[in-house]
Amino acid sequence: MQPPTFRSAFTIGVVMAVIKIEKLTKYYGASRGIEDLSLEVKQGEIFGYLGPNGAGKTTTIRCLLGLIFPTGGKATVMGHDIVHESFKVRQNIGYIPGDLNLYPKMTGEELLEYFSRFRPDKPAVLKDDLVTRFDLDLTRKTKELSRGNKQKLIIILALMHDPDLLILDEPTLGLDPLMQKEFYKVLREFQARGKTVFLSSHILPDVEKTCERVGIVKEGKLVAIEDVKAVETKKIRHIEVTFLDTVKKEEFDIDGVSVIQANDHEFKLKVKGKIDPVIKVMAKHQVADTIIEHASLEEIFLEFYGEVTR
Amino acid sequence: MNLNLIYRDIKDRRVSMFMMSMSVLLYALVIIAIYPVFAGNAAFAQIFKQYPKALLSLLAGGGNADFFSPAGFLSIEFLSLWWPIIVGAYVMTLATAIVAKEINDGTMDVLLSQPLERWKLMTSRLTADITLIFALDAVTMVGIWLFARAYAVEISTKGLFATGILALSMFIFLECLSLFFGMIMDRSKALITSITVFIGSHFLNALSDLNKTVAKLRWMSFFKYYKPAAALTTGEVPWKDVALFLALAAAFAIAAYIAFRRKDIPAT
Structure with a gap:
């Protein structure tokens, strides 16, 4: 594992803020991207960035990478200002974009080779291992690859030079469950080596699997930063159950459970938080x-964060 | 400058470059091959005299080229209009691919997430394009030189060199102009705008011979400064015109960079 390369502004011995965002704002003309967004991501954590489509997750990431420029506020990544020191920011980052677009005429091997040459001082030390683990054929042109294989290729591209910070925008899209599992395993290995991960997603279970803390963004604003266990309690599930025997509606008088529709045999339930008591009744x-x-x-x-931005 | 980008760009365009070179050479061959037949035929001279002035001006890109001299014929039939159109279209396609195509294709995200400064991206690709333009220009001039000797058509080496330099400067200007358009608008709009400026410029120059009011605007046409017939005949490089093209190219390249430096790369 490489030692942290952050600047001396970050005190050794104290947990460092790898990403520090202060009142970051981005407007596209009159339309809002993000507004007054502030958060910190500590070194060595896997931070989930959760929000529905259009909430501003991708805008935040694009600002951090210098692909777009904020209209207000500031942010630093590994101690470097995202606007004025964008080059330095990108030296030690691995990025998986949400929109998957690759050079169609290049083979996987050519693509990895091409991009590795932009980092002559950071060789692709993990390439072979990742190719084996994700079982990817690098001899095929990217235009011939399936969505899932393209995603594997972009994952390898982002991770192969063993960056200190991973910025991932919906990284598991298109991956089959087995590969998703492998991917999260790789992330945890990165974390174990002191690397930091900023994981954006609109899929709650994905974030739950790996993250310790979750930033929740809605309509361009950060509405909460929660421990992932707290998010678990805010889970909502819809259950449809058909019984062979007769069941009384009152049996589902459980805290957090609403009976949406019921007859003697069929129930539609809405469960907020823990599912265990419902399963026990069903059993x-x-x-x-x-x-x-x-x-x-x-x-x-709408259920839990609706009030915050109203 | 980033050699990785330069090498990749040239490699990616080697097929289109080869096809373009072959097309241009074939066209040049046809024009040179028919010149001896044309020059020695009195009937052609009679027909030519009956051509309306407007048509001749349009073909020659303005000015009074001698249709029956080898240099004048080559200039009117090839170097003044059709060759610049063919190569110009290729140059505009190259220039708008530097940034606008990558944005349209959505590949700019991954590219700019690498430790690569925007000025390096732009200048490296510009260098790759200029290398290709130089190669195409050189292939054309060498091809004409060889074909002229094969068909005993008198075209001076110095004249071809002078024309090559002048044309190269004009194509570099066109490259930088289209690059600038590609920075401030999407690729299809940038291409349409570049083509409109190119064709409009040619018509402005051609019509200036026919109308005094239009003639006052001739300075705005870059074809005014591109006179292959004169360069071919005298064998002298029109350094003033070359300098003007290169100065304008530099101005548009700087303007393009200013636009690109803080350009938001839209998500696809």
């Missing part, structure tokens, strides 16, 4: 069928 009866779905992030936000 007392003969279950013919059940469907459990996670609520959309929009629904969760």
Whole structure:
């Protein structure tokens, strides 16, 4: 593992803020991107950045990478100002964009080779290992690759030079569950070596799997920074269950559970927080069928964070 | 300057460059091959005299080129209009690909997330394009030189050299102009604007011979400063015109960089 290369502005011995955002604002003409957004990401943490589509997650990331320029506020990444020292910021970052666009005529090998030459001082030390783990054929042109394989290629591209900070925008899109599992394993290995991960997603379970803290963004504003366990309690699930025997509606008089629709055998429930008490009630009866779905992030936000930005 | 980018750009364009070179050479060959037939035929001279002045001016890009001298014929039939159009279209395509195409294709995100300064990106790609333009210009002039000797057409080496230098400066100007358009608008708009300026400039120059009011605006046409017939005939490089093209190219390149330096790269 490489030692941290951050500037002396960050005191050794104290946990360093790898990303420090202060009142960052970005407007696209009259339309809002993000507004007065402030947060800090500590060294060695996997920080989840959660919000529905259009909330401002990608805008934040693009500002951090110098792809777009903020209209207000400031931010530093590894001690470097994102506007005036963008080059230095990008020297030690691995980035997975949300929109997957690659050079179609290049093979995977050519693409990795091409991009590795932009970092002559940071060789692609993890390339071979990542190619093996993600089981990717590098001889094929990128235009011939499936969505999932393209995603694997961009993951390898972002991680192969072993950067100190990973900025990931919806990184598991298109990956099959097995590869998703492998990806999160890789992230945890990065974390174990003192690396920092900024993981943006609109899928709550994805964030829960790996992150300790979660920044929740809605309509361009940061509405909360929560411990991931606190987010767990704010989970909403929709359960449809069909029983073979007769079940009384009163049995579901549980804190956080609302009965949306019921007859003697079929129930539609909305469960906020822990699901365990509901499962225990269901287990007392003969279950013919059940469907459990996670609520959309929009629904969760409306339920728990609706008041904050109103 | 980033050699990685320069090498990649040239490599990516080697096929289009080869095709373009072959097309231009074939065209040059046809023009030179028909000149001896044309020059020795009195009937052609009679027909030519009946051509309206407007048409001749349009073909020659303004001015009074001698249709029956090798230099005048080559200039009117090839170097004044059709060759600049063919190569100009290629140059505009190259220039708008530097930034605008990458943005349109969505590949700029990954590229600019690398430790690569924007000025290096722009200048490296510009260098790659200018290398290709130089190669195309040189291939054309060498091709004409060889074909002229093969068909015993008198075209001076010095004249071709002078024309090559003049044309190169004009194409570099066109490259930087289109690059600038590519920085401030999306690729299709940048291409359309570049083509409009290019064609408009040619018409402005050609019509200046026919209308006194239009003639007052001739200085605005960059074809006024591109006179291949004179360069071919005298064998002298029109350094003033070359300097003007290069100065304008530098101005547009700087303007392009200023626009690019703080340009928001939109998400696709």
